[in-house]
Structures are given as structure tokens and as C-alpha cells.
Amino acid sequence: MRLTLAALAGLAWRNLWRNHRRTLIMLLAIAVGVWAMIFMGALMRGMTDEMVRNGLRTLPGEVQIHHRDYRRDPSVVNSMAPPAPALLRELGRAPVAAWAGRVRVPAVIASERENRGVTLLGVDPAAEQALGALPEAVEGRFLRDGDDRGLVIGAALARRLETGLGKRVVIMSQDPQNEVAERGARVVGIYRARLEETEERFVYAGRAALQQMLAIGDGLSEIAVTADDYRRVDEWYPRIAAAAGEGLEVLPWTALDPFLASMLAVQDGFSLVFMVVVFLALSFGLVNTLAMAVFERVREIGLMQALGMRPALILGQTLVESFYLLCLGLLAGNLLAVLSILPLEDGIDISGVAQGMAMMGMGNTLYPALSGRDMAMSTVVVVVLGLLASLLPAWRAARLDPVRALNTT
Amino acid sequence: VSVTWLLAWRNLWRHRRRTWLTVAAMVFCNILLVFLISLQLGSYEMMIDNTLAVYTGHLQVQHRDYLQEQRMRQTVPGAAALAARLRRELGIATVAARGEAFALASSEERSFGIRLSGVETGFEPGVSTLPGLLREGRYLRDGKVAEIVIGSVLAENLKVAPGDELTFLGSGRDGSFAAGVATVVGIVHSGMAEVDSAMAQVPLGWFQEVFAMGDHGHAVVARLPSLEQVPAAVARVAALLGPLAGKGEEGGELVVLDWQALEPGLRQAITSDMASAWFTYAVLIVLVAFSVLNTQLMSVLERTREFGVMLALGLRPGRLARLVGMETALMAGLGLALGVLLGALLTWHLSRTGITYPGMAEMAARFNMPERMYPQVSPVSLLWGPLTVCLGALLAAVYPALRLFRLQPVAAMRAI
Numbered sequence: 144m145r146l147t148l149a150a151l152a153g154l155a156w157r158n159l160w161r162n163h164r165r166t167l168i169m170l171l172a173i174a175v176g177v178w179a180m181i182f183m184g185a186l187m188r189g190m191t192d193e194m195v196r197n198g199l200r201t202l203p204g205e206v207q208i209h210h211r212d213y214r215r216d217p218s219v220v221n222s223m224a225p226p227a228p229a230l231l232r233e234l235g236r237a238p239v240a241a242w243a244g245r246v247r248v249p250a251v252i253a254s255e256r257e258n259r260g261v262t263l264l265g266v267d268p269a270a271e272q273a274l275g276a277l278p279e280a281v282e283g284r285f286l287r288d289g290d291d292r293g294l295v296i297g298a299a300l301a302r303r304l305e306t307g308l309g310k311r312v313v314i315m316s317q318d319p320q321n322e323v324a325e326r327g328a329r330v331v332g333i334y335r336a337r338l339e340e341t342e343e344r345f346v347y348a349g350r351a352a353l354q355q356m357l358a359i360g361d362g363l364s365e366i367a368v369t370a371d372d373y374r375r376v377d378e379w380y381p382r383i384a385a386a387a388g389e390g391l392e393v394l395p396w397t398a399l400d401p402f403l404a405s406m407l408a409v410q411d412g413f414s415l416v417f418m419v420v421v422f423l424a425l426s427f428g429l430v431n432t433l434a435m436a437v438f439e440r441v442r443e444i445g446l447m448q449a450l451g452m453r454p455a456l457i458l459g460q461t462l463v464e465s466f467y468l469l470c471l472g473l474l475a476g477n478l479l480a481v482l483s484i485l486p487l488e489d490g491i492d493i494s495g496v497a498q499g500m501a502m503m504g505m506g507n508t509l510y511p512a513l514s515g516r517d518m519a520m521s522t523v524v525v526v527v528l529g530l531l532a533s534l535l536p537a538w539r540a541a542r543l544d545p546v547r548a549l550n551t552t
Numbered sequence: 553v554s555v556t557w558l559l560a561w562r563n564l565w566r567h568r569r570r571t572w573l574t575v576a577a578m579v580f581c582n583i584l585l586v587f588l589i590s591l592q593l594g595s596y597e598m599m600i601d602n603t604l605a606v607y608t609g610h611l612q613v614q615h616r617d618y619l620q621e622q623r624m625r626q627t628v629p630g631a632a633a634l635a636a637r638l639r640r641e642l643g644i645a646t647v648a649a650r651g652e653a654f655a656l657a658s659s660e661e662r663s664f665g666i667r668l669s670g671v672e673t674g675f676e677p678g679v680s681t682l683p684g685l686l687r688e689g690r691y692l693r694d695g696k697v698a699e700i701v702i703g704s705v706l707a708e709n710l711k712v713a714p715g716d717e718l719t720f721l722g723s724g725r726d727g728s729f730a731a732g733v734a735t736v737v738g739i740v741h742s743g744m745a746e747v748d749s750a751m752a753q754v755p756l757g758w759f760q761e762v763f764a765m766g767d768h769g770h771a772v773v774a775r776l777p778s779l780e781q782v783p784a785a786v787a788r789v790a791a792l793l794g795p796l797a798g799k800g801e802e803g804g805e806l807v808v809l810d811w812q813a814l815e816p817g818l819r820q821a822i823t824s825d826m827a828s829a830w831f832t833y834a835v836l837i838v839l840v841a842f843s844v845l846n847t848q849l850m851s852v853l854e855r856t857r858e859f860g861v862m863l864a865l866g867l868r869p870g871r872l873a874r875l876v877g878m879e880t881a882l883m884a885g886l887g888l889a890l891g892v893l894l895g896a897l898l899t900w901h902l903s904r905t906g907i908t909y910p911g912m913a914e915m916a917a918r919f920n921m922p923e924r925m926y927p928q929v930s931p932v933s934l935l936w937g938p939l940t941v942c943l944g945a946l947l948a949a950v951y952p953a954l955r956l957f958r959l960q961p962v963a964a965m966r967a968i
Contacts, residue, residue: 164853216708249663261665423580424839434573
């Protein structure tokens, strides 16, 4: 008699439901475990994504080009000329989606009452728009073009300076000769950012207007470059670096902001550790359930062996039973995860702990990111480790001595 | 009673392997909880201490709107005198007055907008660790001398070394133009980018002169021997400030702020971290409870005949339910004891060697934590997790125990 695979599968399925209460409890446990794995993964991924997005917006760009000494000494002295033809050609080629040259200098901004140290950004609005680095919400208007002589400041800064739309402020910085360069300007727009720190730090001015004030001709402080996928920056930034030549420093965001890079790098690791830990807590119950199932059927297994069923098939049958259990649990857990995460994808309000999250570069809302990667990872963890754990009881079942097994009460 | 306990104990070992597996689930969960909670509590305390020690202190007296708006004219009148009074009243030396102003600082080659702190040079080292982190030169001397200590990155950006001069342009308390020149005497290197690129301290006397502050400051900072003393000290200082409110309009505007108000991000970072930790713990505990539920349900179901006989002999179902409860309690107790023991050993070992993981260094730099973490063993961290697991296990036994009340003796005795 040859027991076909189909018969084996059918047998295992029926065995599973002989004690439906026990099976259901175990299923529930697996489902809760799988749900927790995916749910936690989605929260962590949502957090990392948000941190990286915020970080890249603030930088901005996935790659930045500076004068070789600028990052050590962020002064107007270390400006660079606009991109040379070779670099320009490389910046126009895919996968580069957009780039913008900006003037970025430390400055002091003063209203009639208060003053603050800020980072003054001279931007070309059209290029920044393409880069996706413009502030999202602006009250009043943003700068029209590079010649715009107005200023756009953050809402938090406006509060601290006790100034507002249409009011005049003075900006002070230094020109290359270290003479104080200053100019009065009107606040034409007030922007809001996800992080208050950003609002306080960055002030936008027209690029040409700022270059004129600082007397640096068409010099730039940094060129920000963006492409479609920040994860793949290593593939293309070396070409830009080669084209930029000796005097310039070309760095990807992973080098510009190591905190972000490391968060992204350890995220998958953390998810995996969490999943394995949850599974381990689960595995005791799984092994116990299977061991019980085998124990109840010692006589039956003995009989099957006496009738000529090979140990390998008994092992296989127990494993298939465990496989069903795991698959059903996975199905339920994934379903539960999808159902619980989808309604939350519009964002969870975490403004109650906003200042704490801001320390990590997070905004007021956490967007859980349901990802196929987490679902696949949890499936692999549960199935592989689950079958491994089931080997123990299955092995014991297969090694039963038929005569003794038949004689147990 | 002792007979029932003995019976429960024996029943447990009718299925050795099953019992051990269930106990192992609890022990695993307990070890994990002991370790994680110890780590958590240890790192929170360290995070709070390290952050507050840098500059903020445990409590500050400020103008009531200064924290939110940080305007020059929101001052504390007679700041140094108030600091002296608090030192006397609180009986500690670690109280100091400060003034703060934004100014454009220019060296010969560079200009930067910075936040300048006027400090009581004699007392500042008691409330902040920064004066102790000098890399070059010396800390400020007394009084109205035109000297400044700055952060290492700022010094690099301004291209100055001890002995060089810095010029300041800003506005005074009354909105007037303020300007001054000070000599760099020391450079501080803390390793925290935020501090090294922004810190600039001058003597309070000179600060008050340059920024037309009179005897005003912006904050009186106190550092206490431990976190637990903060609430009492806050109440004490608030009581001291009370009479000031009556004497003049300006004095009435002062408030005492504790560290949670001064650094709201700190408490919230801890809260959000706790939330995700709770989630993990809850999942673990629920999974272990399921495991116990399954075991106890099995052990009840397989004894249906036995229980039927006992019921027929006149035993009340409540007594049987108690028996199942006792079995669970014994099992949970075993899990608790082993879990606490092994968890304590592991944690104690790690509290000596410390642990670190990839990404830890970057995380630590952001949250003012050292690069190795040392879990902290305490009764709370040792017992909290295991006791909750124990409770979860007992709750899980309720369903199997309740089934006993539905048992009909005759039908039960016939069950297979």
C-alpha cells in the first residue's frame, strides 16, 4: 500500500481538528503573534520612513556638492562657482531627477525687538520646487524668483521675533572680506514645517538678491541633487563625484547624516529580532500542542507502524499538521494586521509626545507603513522556525516502538 | 489544605514534558522581561541625568513667558541675589543665575549668529558639566572681565584660539544697540555637536553691562543631588517666590519650572519609548498566557473521567476548580522563581559588562547617552515582569477551571 501525498495531507488535516478547542487556541496564539510582528514592523518602518523623509527634506537632496572646505568651515568664503560643463552634463542625466544650487550662510536676523541666529538660504524657487525642498504651507507667498528681495521665515521664528507678514527685518551676515553685510527686507511669507526646529532655523531669500548682498557674484554654497530612490544613491553618486573634480566634495546623504543612515540600516535587523523573540515565546506552545497531539495518538501511531507505515511518513504527517496550523495562523495574523493597519495609514496622532519624537526627527503624525517585506519576513520566520520546532515532537512520533506503543493505555 | 497542594503538585508531574515546556515558556518570557525592563529603567535614568547635567539643571526660575518666547525683556530681576537666596534656603551650593542673548559674533575672519550666556563664574561649574569639559585654556574668572569660553566647533568655525578677540553685535534688554569685545580664554569640547557648535559663555557681570540688563538675568538654575528631590525643591522655591509677587509687578511674573517643563522632549521621548516597550511586553505575556491556557485546558479535558468520579464521590466543583488553580499557581510559581533567578543572573552579568548594538552609537549621540548601556537591577525591574506573567497565567486558568462547573458526573465518567 502506498500512501499518497494527498492522503497524507488529508489525514493531517483531519487530525488537526480532532481536538478543535486546542487547535483554535493555538491558532489564536499564532495569529496574535503574527499580527504583533507585522504591526510592530509597520510602526517601526513608518517611523524610519518619516525620519528619513524629514531628514532628506532638511538636508535637502540625496547628494550634496560643496566646496571642499565648506562643511568644516561653512562660510561664504568657501563658495564654489556654478557647475562646470562636465558636471552640468552629469546632473542632466538620469537617474538625477532635479538639482538646485543654493547659497547657505549663517546669519543673524533682527526685528525691531529681538534677534536670532539663523541659516540663511538663497534659493531659486523653481529649482527648489523640482527638488521638492520648498516648505509645504506658506502664509502670504513664497519667493517669486531668485531676484525676489523679500524673505520667507518660519512661523516659530516669526513668533520669537515678534514680527509678521509685511513687517521689515534686518539680516546680517559676512561677505568674503569679513565685512558685515546687512540689508533690510520685508517678510513676504511665513512657512510651517513639520519640525519647529526647522522653522526656527531656516530663512529663505532670493538667490540672486542674496548673492548681490554678499558680493559673491554667482557663487554657490551647495548643490543639492535628487533622484528617484534614496536607497539606491550609491549607484549614481560616484559618477557625479568624478565629474565634479578635485576642488569639490560630493557626499551622499548617508555620509551627511549618519544618524539617518544607521537608523535605516538597523531597522530590518530590529524587526527581525522582534519577530524571532515573539516567535520563541510562541514556540513553546506550538511544541507543546504537537507533543500532546502525538501523545494522545501513541496507540494509533503504533498501529499504523505495525500495519507498515514508514517512520518517514509519520514524521511527514506530523510536520504537515504543524504546517497547516502555521499557515492558518499566518493567514489570520496577516488578515488581522492588514485590517488593523489600513485604517491607521492616514496617520496616528502622536502630538502628545511630539517634542520627544522631534528629538528623533519625527513630526506630529506617525504613518504606519504596511510593507510586503515585513509580511514576507514574518512568514519566513514563522514557517521556518515553526517547522524546526515541530521536528522534535514529529521525530519522537516517528521513533515510537510499535509494540510498546500498541500496549500503552 | 496541604493535601490538596500535594495533589496539585503531583498532578503537575503526570506530564513532565508538558509541564516543563509550559514552565520554560514562562521562564523565557520572564528572563526577557527582567532584562528589558532593567535595561529600560537604567537607560531612562541615565538619559535624564546626562541631559540635565549638561546645561538645563533640575529646576529653573524664569519669567513666566521666557520658556515659550525667549524674549530679551522677559527677565528675572536681581537674578544673582535670588540665586544666593536659593542657595541659602535650599542648603545647596549648586544654584546659579544666567542671562541669555543672541548676538552676531565676529572674529577677524568669520561672523556667526550665536546665543551668548552670561554666567556666574563661581557657581556655574556646580550646575553644568560644560565648564569641566575644557579642551584648551581655562574657564572664566570672576566679575565683569571681558572674557569668553566657546565650543570647539564654534571656535573652528570662527577660526579663533585662546587669546583672540571676538566682537559682539546685538540688542540690549531695552531694545538698544549692544556691542562688546571679549577675549577667548577657553575652548570646551563635549562631543555633542549641538553644544560644541553653539556654546558661548561670558561672565554675568560683563553680560549685564553689555546688554543693558542692570541686575537682571533670564534664569536661575538649580541642580539637585537627585531627581527624587525635585518636587519638594520646586514647592519650596515656589513658596519663596510667593512673597516677591506682592512687592512689585516684576517679581510677580516669575515661575519655577521643573526639568519636565524645561525639557518636555525628554519626558515624551521616554513615554513614546515606553509605549512601544509595553506593546512588546503585552504581546509576550499574552502569548505565554495562551500557552498556559492550552496546557491547563488539555490537562482538564484528559481528566474528565477522573473528575467525574470525584464529583460522584461528592466533591464540589469549586474544590476541583481550586485544584486546577493551585496547579497553575505552582507552575507559575516555578516559572517565576526560575525566571527571576536566571533573569537576575543575566542582567547582573550584563550590568557589569554593558551591552551595545549596531546603530547604538548614533542613537546615543542624539539622546545624550553613553555608547554602552548598563541595565540596572532593582526589585522593580526584577519582579514587575515575572509577577505580571504569573498573573496572566492564573487568569488563563480561569476558562479551564470554569469548565469544571459544567461537568455532569455521570456523563463525565463515561467520557473517553
